[in-house]
Amino acid sequence: MGARSAIRLYNTMTRRKEELRPLEAGRMRIYSCGPTVYRFAHIGNLRTYMFADVLTRSLEYLGHDTHQVMNITDVGHLTDDTFDRGEDKMLVSARLEKKSPEEIAAYYTEAFMHDARMVNIQPAREYPRATAYIPQMIEIIAKLIEGGHAYEVGGTVYYDIASFPAYGRLSRNSTDQLLSGTRGEVDPRKRHPGDFTLWKAAGEHRLQVWPSPWGPGFPGWHIECSAMSISLLGDRFDIHTGGSDNVFPHHEAEIAQSEGVTGHQVVSCWVHGEHLMLSGTRMAKSAGNFFRITELVEQGFDPLAFRYLTLQAKYRTKLNFSPEAMSGADHALRQLRDRVSEWSAAPDGPRGELDQRFRAALADDLDLPAAMALVSELIRSDLAPGAKARLLIEWDRVLGLDVARSPEREALPDGAAVLLSSRERARAAKDFATADRLRSELAAMGVSVTDTPDGQKVVVRRS
Numbered sequence: 001m002g003a004r005s006a007i008r009l010y011n012t013m014t015r016r017k018e019e020l021r022p023l024e025a026g027r028m029r030i031y032s033c034g035p036t037v038y039r040f041a042h043i044g045n046l047r048t049y050m051f052a053d054v055l056t057r058s059l060e061y062l063g064h065d066t067h068q069v070m071n072i073t074d075v076g077h078l079t080d081d082t083f084d085r086g087e088d089k090m091l092v093s094a095r096l097e098k099k100s101p102e103e104i105a106a107y108y109t110e111a112f113m114h115d116a117r118m119v120n121i122q123p124a125r126e127y128p129r130a131t132a133y134i135p136q137m138i139e140i141i142a143k144l145i146e147g148g149h150a151y152e153v154g155g156t157v158y159y160d161i162a163s164f165p166a167y168g169r170l171s172r173n174s175t176d177q178l179l180s181g182t183r184g185e186v187d188p189r190k191r192h193p194g195d196f197t198l199w200k201a202a203g204e205h206r207l208q209v210w211p212s213p214w215g216p217g218f219p220g221w222h223i224e225c226s227a228m229s230i231s232l233l234g235d236r237f238d239i240h241t242g243g244s245d246n247v248f249p250h251h252e253a254e255i256a257q258s259e260g261v262t263g264h265q266v267v268s269c270w271v272h273g274e275h276l277m278l279s280g281t282r283m284a285k286s287a288g289n290f291f292r293i294t295e296l297v298e299q300g301f302d303p304l305a306f307r308y309l310t311l312q313a314k315y316r317t318k319l320n321f322s323p324e325a326m327s328g329a330d331h332a333l334r335q336l337r338d339r340v341s342e343w344s345a346a347p348d349g350p351r352g353e354l355d356q357r358f359r360a361a362l363a364d365d366l367d368l369p370a371a372m373a374l375v376s377e378l379i380r381s382d383l384a385p386g387a388k389a390r391l392l393i394e395w396d397r398v399l400g401l402d403v404a405r406s407p408e409r410e411a412l413p414d415g416a417a418v419l420l421s422s423r424e425r426a427r428a429a430k431d432f433a434t435a436d437r438l439r440s441e442l443a444a445m446g447v448s449v450t451d452t453p454d455g456q457k458v459v460v461r462r463s
């Protein structure tokens with residue numbers, strides 16, 4: 001223990017697994033694209049954040065310190081990257097909910113933090129808000145204009161993709177493909193239809209507007225991440241994470257901006273998590289096929305069963321979500337906790353080579369399915385029960401499944417016991433509407449209830 005082990009990660013830029021050498025000895029600097037806070041995060045989004053969480057947990061388990069920054073996008077970027085069409089989502093939310101953009105952002109930021117806690121995502125070191133980095137964005141945009149990478153037309157500033165020959169390298173997009181990716185009408189003032197917006201002149205009726213050298217306006221989405229990553233992690237850092245949908249245009253644009261302004265490579269390794277699928281389609285807000293983690297809890301699942309489910313697939317493969325898979329994961333997780341609780345009082349013993357193999361699985365591009373297979377192998381092994389329990393608790397630093405949580409020892413929050421007994425009575429009286437309402441009330445308190453032939457089964461969420 002204590003020794004630092006190397007880790008290999010699949011770098012989207014080079015399309016191969018590479019051994020990661022920290023720029024600063026013993027400390028990995030990580031930037032993770034975070035939530036846009038004009039809506040709830042769904043479990044597909046959570047899968048991406050959990051992958052970044054497992055990455056930092058694994059690095060720490062392997063002996064590295066980490067410094068992770070996750071941005072909060074609290075300025076509403078438009079649905080269409082070209083900014084030519086599409087609605088500003090933050091403003092749509094503000095209009096629909098009759099709240100100010102600041103109130104909307106505060107509300108959904110809190111909801112995101114809450115959902116992240118439910119699936120045991122360890123907090124990032126810093127959560128910068130885009131609206132707090134407008135001067136830094138303006139500074140980068142001004143430098144890009146100065147360096148011939150950007151141009152202004154009528155108060156709007158575009159990035160000139162022809163000035164950056166490496167544009168398209170991350171996503172393997174040729175200029176033709178980039179062109180075919182642009183939708184709708186293109187601003188005729190653009191030099192190239194693929195040029196993207198750095199700063200947009202304010203139109204009428206806008207709520208979020210800042211002064212700039214090009215007149216009042218607001219920043220594009222991509223420039224936020226260049227400004228926040230460089231400001232907080234420096235102009236060279238180790239790892240950048242995001243979902244596979246961020247590769248183009250978001251990260252392609254970030255590279256053009258960050259390298260355009262610094263003149264050198266900024267990110268050593270780009271790592272992307274794959275989507276969560278529902279019946280063969282990507283779970284997305286726009287497709288309308290999504291769940292919040294709180295909805296799974298209302299259905300009686302332990303939120304960490306969703307975490308268990310995601311650990312069974314490699315982060316680089318699509319994962320299919322289904323209620324059956326959730327039930328299986330929920331059952332397996334409860335069994336695992338029962339085992340740990342049964343074994344933890346037993347004396348410790350030799351642990352064999354399983355931990356070495358667990359570390360090797362993590363170091364091999366975060367092979368969590370292999371790590372989970374070792375959990376099963378450990379349970380079946382002939383190690384002393386006390387050693388099994390201790391090793392599982394140790395591994396839980398990475399897995400984050402609360403394996404040491406014992407159902408009997410969980411204290412109910414204030415008022416939950418009364419609701420539980422009312423619900424028991426409602427069920428006995430076949431008043432299922434009341435029983436359902438009480439289940440939702442309990443879920444809001446962090447108590448999830450499942451009905452079994454033996455009565456209500458209760459799980460309390462640690463908060």
Ligand SMILES: [Zn+2]
Pocket residue numbers: 032033034225250
């Ligand atoms: Zn980003």
